[in-house]
Amino acid sequence: MTAHEELKANAAGYVLGSLDPEERRAFESHLSGCAECAEEVASLRPVVGALATAVPQVTPRAELRARVLAGAASGQAQSRRSAWETRVGGWLPLAAAIIIAVGAGVYAVRLQRQIGELQARFDQAQATTAVLAAPDLARIDLQGQQVAPDARARALWSRSRGLVFTAANLPPAPAGKAYQVWVVTAQAPISAGLLTPDPSGAGTQFYMTPADIAPPVAVAVTLEPAGGVPAPTGERFLVGMP
Amino acid sequence: MWLLAVLARLQPAAESQAEDESSLRRLASGDQAAAARLYDRHARPLYSLILRILGNETEAEDVLQEVFAQAFCQASRYDARRGAVAAWLLTIARSRAIDRLRARRTRVEARTGEQTLGEMPDAQPDAASTMLDEERSRLVRQALGELPMLQRMAIELAYYEGLSHSEIAERLEQPLGTVKTRIRLGLLKLRDVLTEGLA
Numbered sequence: 001m002t003a004h005e006e007l008k009a010n011a012a013g014y015v016l017g018s019l020d021p022e023e024r025r026a027f028e029s030h031l032s033g034c035a036e037c038a039e040e041v042a043s044l045r046p047v048v049g050a051l052a053t054a055v056p057q058v059t060p061r062a063e064l065r066a067r068v069l070a071g072a073a074s075g076q077a078q079s080r081r082s083a084w085e086t087r088v089g090g091w092l093p094l095a096a097a098i099i100i101a102v103g104a105g106v107y108a109v110r111l112q113r114q115i116g117e118l119q120a121r122f123d124q125a126q127a128t129t130a131v132l133a134a135p136d137l138a139r140i141d142l143q144g145q146q147v148a149p150d151a152r153a154r155a156l157w158s159r160s161r162g163l164v165f166t167a168a169n170l171p172p173a174p175a176g177k178a179y180q181v182w183v184v185t186a187q188a189p190i191s192a193g194l195l196t197p198d199p200s201g202a203g204t205q206f207y208m209t210p211a212d213i214a215p216p217v218a219v220a221v222t223l224e225p226a227g228g229v230p231a232p233t234g235e236r237f238l239v240g241m242p
Numbered sequence: 243m244w245l246l247a248v249l250a251r252l253q254p255a256a257e258s259q260a261e262d263e264s265s266l267r268r269l270a271s272g273d274q275a276a277a278a279r280l281y282d283r284h285a286r287p288l289y290s291l292i293l294r295i296l297g298n299e300t301e302a303e304d305v306l307q308e309v310f311a312q313a314f315c316q317a318s319r320y321d322a323r324r325g326a327v328a329a330w331l332l333t334i335a336r337s338r339a340i341d342r343l344r345a346r347r348t349r350v351e352a353r354t355g356e357q358t359l360g361e362m363p364d365a366q367p368d369a370a371s372t373m374l375d376e377e378r379s380r381l382v383r384q385a386l387g388e389l390p391m392l393q394r395m396a397i398e399l400a401y402y403e404g405l406s407h408s409e410i411a412e413r414l415e416q417p418l419g420t421v422k423t424r425i426r427l428g429l430l431k432l433r434d435v436l437t438e439g440l441a
Contacts, residue, residue, distance in 0.1 A: 009419075012426035013407050017340075018400035020408060045325070047433045051401045052287070052332035054382035055294035059286050064303050068285075068310045069278055 004034065011037050015044040127162060127206045134158030140219045142240030144169065151201070153238045155219040157183070163192055163207045165219075170201040170237065173223060180224045181207065182232055185214035194228050195221065217241065258283070262327035263320075270318035277314055284328060285310075288335045290379075295339040295402050305342055309335045340404030385435045393428030396421055 007030045013019045014027050031037050131137065136158050144151030153167035165181050173179055173196075181192040190213060197203035221238035262283065268276035288309055293302040312334055320330055386394055392414070399410045407425070411418045 009422045009426055012429045013400070013422060015429070016397070016400040016425065017337075017404070018406050018410070018425070020406050023407070043433055044429050047429055047436060048401065049325070049329045049332065050382045050432075050436060051386070051397070052291050052329075052336060053379050054386055055290050055379060055402075057286060057290045057376055057379050058293055060289040060303065060306060061299075064289075064306065065278075065281055065285070067303075068281055068307050069274070071307055071311055 004030075004036075007034075008037050008040065011040045012044060015041055015048050127164075131156050131158050131161045131164045131206070134161045136160060138216075138242060140216070140240045140242045142167075142219060142221065142238040145236050145239060147171075147235055148237045151238050153221065153240065155181075155240065157209070157216065157219075159209070159211065159213065163209050164204070165192065165195065165207065166202075166204040167195060167197060167221065167238065168200075168202045170195075170197045170203070170221075172197075172199070172201070176226050177223050177234075178226045178228060179221050179237065180228050180232070180234075181205070182220045182222065183209055183213065183216045184218040184220055185216055187214055189220070189232055191228060191230065258328075259322075259326050263322055266317040266320050266327065269314055277310075280313070280327075281310060284331050287328070288331055291332060291335050292339045295336070295343060295404070301342060302339075305335070305338050309338050312338070336401070343404055382436075385432055388435065389428050389431055393424045393431070396424045397428045397432075400425060 007027055010019055010023055010027045014024065014031075019027060027037075031041065138157045140155040140157065142151075142153035142155065148169070148171055150169040151167065151171075152169055153165065156164040156166075163181075163183065167179075170179065179195040179197065181195050182189040183192050184190075190210070192207035192209060193205065195203050195205050218239060218241045220232070220236055220240075222232045222236050223234040224232070225234075262280065265276040265280045265283075269280065285306065289302060289306050292305045292309070293299065296302050296305065309331065313331055320327065324330070325333075386397075389397070396410055396414065399405045399413065400407075405413065407421050408418055410425075411421045414421065
């Protein structure tokens with residue numbers, strides 16, 4: 001028996017699906033190059049197909065129709081959803097509603113605070129810009145003192161528009177203490193306000209100064225009790241003169 | 243002259259095929275009414291084949307559901323060049339039912355060949371069965387019955403029981419080569435009987 005004859009004996013089994021996996025692979029690779037076997041396979045397909053109908057015909061129970069069609073509808077819908085969605089689908093809408101409601105409340109409060117902060121920053125930025133553009137602008141650079149030799153600061157002052165103070169490298173203020181900025185005139189040091197640096201020791205702040213203030217002879221930063229004091233009492237961290 | 247009738251009945255009418263193809267197309271675009279139409283046209287022959295293979299109504303119902311689920315899912319992949327929709331569905335049904343049967347065999351002691359060699363299950367044809375299905379089925383069974391007993395048994399073991407050639411050889415206690423030859427000769431003879439009228 002030739003290899004071809006041996007393989008051709010498998011044509012019927014191939015169509016019936018009764019070949020072992022190895023036999024089937026061997027026949028399939030032979031089939032692609034053998035017209036005779038391909039013809040036999042093609043001629044046997046309708047015969048095997050006829051076997052499918054050569055059985056007693058029985059009508060399935062009527063209830064099965066609804067089951068199959070319902071399964072088909074949900075199956076189609078389900079294939080478009082992920083398993084996760086299917087699992088949490090029942091309570092998802094309720095959970096989403098709660099999250100949205102709570103979130104909206106939190107968001108409203110946060111938004112209001114942000115608006116307030118933004119407004120303050122905007123006002124300050126606008127004031128800072130106004131100071132920088134002032135025709136009577138004076139610049140005073142401050143040097144770090146013994147307690148904070150690396151600290152640096154710059155004061156931009158306009159009698160009409162106020163004081164913009166920018167500091168860097170200030171050590172963190174100890175608990176219960178705060179930095180206070182002074183405009184020192186010939187008469188007395190006048191408090192501009194408190195300065196709260198960020199963790200890196202940097203901070204920028206806008207202060208209004210009295211319009212009738214005497215020309216400053218110095219600008220200084222001292223460490224004072226939290227909340228500030230009317231006149232400087234603590235150690236000087238930064239000092240600068242025009 | 244019954245051969246001519248068999249040939250006429252074996253091929254689904256052109257309009258049936260056209261309607262099936264249209265249903266599959268509409269199904270692929272989400273038309274649920276098309277699913278119902280496909281079920282109404284094919285559920286009976288599919289269920290009959292599955293029941294013949296599994297011999298259990300509950301399991302047959304499960305598998306019928308699987309078959310339609312698969313068909314609805316793969317509607318867009320149906321290729322008319324490879325055969326009629328009816329044949330495509332029957333192929334899916336046979337494959338699914340045989341898979342179920344093989345899974346069952348791994349759990350339960352293998353069924354003896356004797357059951358297979360006996361008559362087909364005692365299912366009573368439904369009173370509302372269409373004459374077409376009934377007649378086609380009867381004619382093919384008649385052609386099958388004309389085969390020599392051993393050829394017919396080998397073919398039935400392969401098709402309805404999903405046994406491989408080597409498994410059939412074991413059941414029938416015959417050499418593998420003999421089983422292959424019987425199956426091939428049986429199918430060729432069946433083919434000749436069913437197509438004789440065309441020549």
